[in-house]
Each structure stands twice: as structure tokens, then as C-alpha cells.
Amino acid sequence: MRVPASVGPVKEEIRWGVVGPGRIAEKLVADFAHVEGARPVAVASRSLDRAADFARRHGLDRAHGSYADILADPDIDILYVATPHPQHHAVALAALEAGKALLVEKAFTATTAGAAEVIDLARERGLFTMEAMWTRFQPAVVALRDLVADGAIGEVRSVQADLGVARDYDPVDRLFALELGGGALLDLGVYVVSFAQMLLGSPDTVTTAGSLFPTGADAEASLLLGYADGRSAALTTSLRYALPGQARVFGTAGWIDVLPRFHHPQTIVLHRAGAEPETITRPQTGGGYAHELIEVTECLRAGRTESAVMPLADTLAVQAVLGQAADQLGIRHAEDPSVL
Numbered sequence: 186m187r188v189p190a191s192v193g194p195v196k197e198e199i200r201w202g203v204v205g206p207g208r209i210a211e212k213l214v215a216d217f218a219h220v221e222g223a224r225p226v227a228v229a230s231r232s233l234d235r236a237a238d239f240a241r242r243h244g245l246d247r248a249h250g251s252y253a254d255i256l257a258d259p260d261i262d263i264l265y266v267a268t269p270h271p272q273h274h275a276v277a278l279a280a281l282e283a284g285k286a287l288l289v290e291k292a293f294t295a296t297t298a299g300a301a302e303v304i305d306l307a308r309e310r311g312l313f314t315m316e317a318m319w320t321r322f323q324p325a326v327v328a329l330r331d332l333v334a335d336g337a338i339g340e341v342r343s344v345q346a347d348l349g350v351a352r353d354y355d356p357v358d359r360l361f362a363l364e365l366g367g368g369a370l371l372d373l374g375v376y377v378v379s380f381a382q383m384l385l386g387s388p389d390t391v392t393t394a395g396s397l398f399p400t401g402a403d404a405e406a407s408l409l410l411g412y413a414d415g416r417s418a419a420l421t422t423s424l425r426y427a428l429p430g431q432a433r434v435f436g437t438a439g440w441i442d443v444l445p446r447f448h449h450p451q452t453i454v455l456h457r458a459g460a461e462p463e464t465i466t467r468p469q470t471g472g473g474y475a476h477e478l479i480e481v482t483e484c485l486r487a488g489r490t491e492s493a494v495m496p497l498a499d500t501l502a503v504q505a506v507l508g509q510a511a512d513q514l515g516i517r518h519a520e521d522p523s524v525l
């Protein structure tokens with residue numbers, strides 16, 4: 186008999202279901218080719234035709250014409266939720282109620298309260314849940330964390346990161362429509378905030394400058410995260426103009442450059458004080474999504490309910506920063522209960 190992921194190690198193949206067969210789901214599913222012991226078996230779309238087309242192209246066993254149907258599919262261990270941000274919350278809650286583990290795309294939810302609700306239920310049910318923040322699993326980012334932990338740049342005091350693209354304004358596109366979680370903050374800002382949070386923890390203060398599109402979604406935002414002991418992070422995100430996607434981590438004994446684009450980097454450059462720069466390259470596997478899939482697979486096999494690399498407390502802390510920044514800019518994000 187199969188052992189549920191929540192109560193103990195899973196010995197058999199881990200069976201995945203995909204919710205929302207959009208652009209990212211296409212890419213992520215291709216990376217299962219690099220993951221042992223896990224396989225996508227089913228997909229759900231609001232349209233049976235779209236689900237069937239996705240299933241056929243990716244060799245999945247089953248296509249569901251509604252999200253409710255995949256929640257009731259008994260032969261699925263974990264759901265990958267790849268709908269727009271405000272459409273994560275209701276699906277995630279219903280999936281947990283149905284006993285499914287979860288990998289939820291970034292940004293985890295549209296609101297801090299929504300994230301807290303999903304996290305509380307995941308913990309209550311003892312079901313594995315993780316935000317699909319693939320950056321934390323990139324081999325170059327793992328190398329960066331190892332260097333920092335080894336004291337290669339001393340104590341980390343400050344982080345800089347930027348991520349932005351120039352996109353033509355289209356009020357119905359999910360990047361701009363508020364009801365689809367539009368704006369730079371939730372789509373790209375989540376990367377700069379999560380990167381800073383990974384290295385510095387939760388800030389004591391958040392100060393934001395930015396501007397909005399006519400839809401009320403943010404076009405650009407710069408965040409200054411402050412820490413009571415004087416540490417800081419300076420972060421910029423934008424859908425109005427392109428940014429290089431560079432990150433820098435400053436310590437008391439040197440700094441590390443994360444070469445563009447830092448949210449899925451191949452190369453970091455270590456600048457130890459008084460030494461020649463050291464270039465470290467760590468290629469990704471597949472499209473770069475395999476690493477988070479391997480982490481989830483290992484966690485499920487070990488019977489863990491959270492990833493130590495992307496724990497739910499970090500997700501909530503990131504969401505809280507994004508929520509404060511949104512409040513300061515006058516953005517009104519909301520979860521969408523109508524998705525189910």
C-alpha cells in the first residue's frame with residue numbers, strides 16, 4: 186500500500202499533478218526528465234482541450250477539464266500550482282483539504298494573509314508545501330550560500346539586487362491586470378526580496394518608492410530593507426524598464442557578485458578582501474527547474490513537510506515584505522476565490 190507523503194517516507198514513484206498549464210508549467214514539466222523517482226501524471230485546466238493538449242505533448246496519463254477534478258484524483262501525491270498569483274490561494278487550500286502535498290509557484294499568494302492561511306493549513310494537515318522559488322536551488326546560489334556560511338566574505342551587511350523587464354503595457358495581461366496579481370512586485374520583486382531574505386532574514390523596516398500602471402498594478406518599485414543592527418538591502422524591480430538582473434552580497438571581508446541574471450545564475454565572482462577575484466561557475470541542470478523538483482522529491486521521500494532551503498517561514502517573511510511594499514505604493518492585491 187502506498188504511504189501518504191505526510192506520514193512517512195514514500196518508497197514508490199512520486200506522482201505529480203499540474204494545475205494551470207501555462208507558460209511556466211510547459212517549462213517546468215520538461216525538467217522532470219532530470220528527476221529520478223518522480224513523474225507528472227495528470228494536468229488540470231479550466232478547458233479540457235487545453236489539458237488534453239498539454240497531456241498529449243508531455244506524455245501525461247490523464248487530463249482534467251477542471252481544477253476540482255484533479256483535486257479529486259486519488260492517484261496524485263503532489264500538485265504543482267502554476268496559475269497566476271491570486272489564483273494560488275484557493276487552489277492550495279482545496280488541495281490541502283484533499284490531502285495533496287504542494288509546490289506553489291512564486292509569488293506564493295497575492296496577499297500576506299493568504300500566505301499565512303495556506304501555511305497554517307499545510308502545517309495543521311502535516312502536508313509538504315513549498316514555494317517554487319527555484320533561485321534558492323540553483324547550483325551557483327548553493328555555492329554562494331556555502332561561501333557565506335564558510336565566512337568567505339565575513340559578516341554579510343548588505344545586499345543589492347535588481348530584476349526588471351521592459352514590457353508593453355497591456356491591461357488584460359496577467360503582468361498588468363490587478364485581478365491576476367499584476368505588477369512588478371509579485372512577479373519579479375519576489376525574487377529580489379527572497380534573495381535578500383535568504384541572506385539577511387526578515388527586515389525591521391521596509392521603505393518603498395515606485396509608480397503604478399493605470400490598472401493599479403505597480404510599474405516599478407525600489408525597496409530599502411532595514412535591520413535594527415544597521416544591515417540593509419537595496420532592491421529594484423520593474424516592468425517599465427529593463428534591469429540587468431545583477432545581485433551583490435557585501436560582507437565585512439569582501440563581496441560576491443552574482444552575475445546576471447541572478448535569479449537563475451550560472452556564475453558568481455568572489456572578491457575576498459586583498460585577493461584576486463575568483464570566478465565560480467556552476468551550470469544548471471535542464472531549464473533550471475530540476476533542482477527544486479529534486480528537493481521536493483527528496484523531502485517527500487524523507488517524509489519531511491517543509492524544505493530547509495525554502496521553508497514556509499521564509500515564504501511568509503517574503504510575502505510580508507511584498508505586502509508592505511504594496512501597501513506603501515497603494516496597491517490593493519486580493520486572492521481570487523472564484524478560481525475553483
Ligand SMILES: NC(=O)c1ccc[n+]([C@@H]2O[C@H](COP(=O)([O-])OP(=O)(O)OC[C@H]3O[C@@H](n4cnc5c(N)ncnc54)[C@H](OP(=O)(O)O)[C@@H]3O)[C@@H](O)[C@H]2O)c1
Pocket residue numbers: 204205206207208209210229230231232235236267268269270272290291292317319359365371372524
Ligand atoms: N519560476 C519561474 O521561472 C516562473 C516563470 C514564469 C511564471 N512563474 C509563475 O507561474 C505562475 C503562472 O505564470 P505563467 O507565466 O505561466 O502564466 P500563464 O502563462 O498566463 O499561465 C497561467 C495559467 O493559469 C491558469 N489560470 C487559472 N486562472 C486563471 C485566470 N483567472 N486567468 C488566467 N489564467 C488562469 C490558466 O490555465 P487554464 O486556463 O488552462 O486553466 C493559465 O494557463 C505565476 O505565479 C508566475 O509568477 C514562474
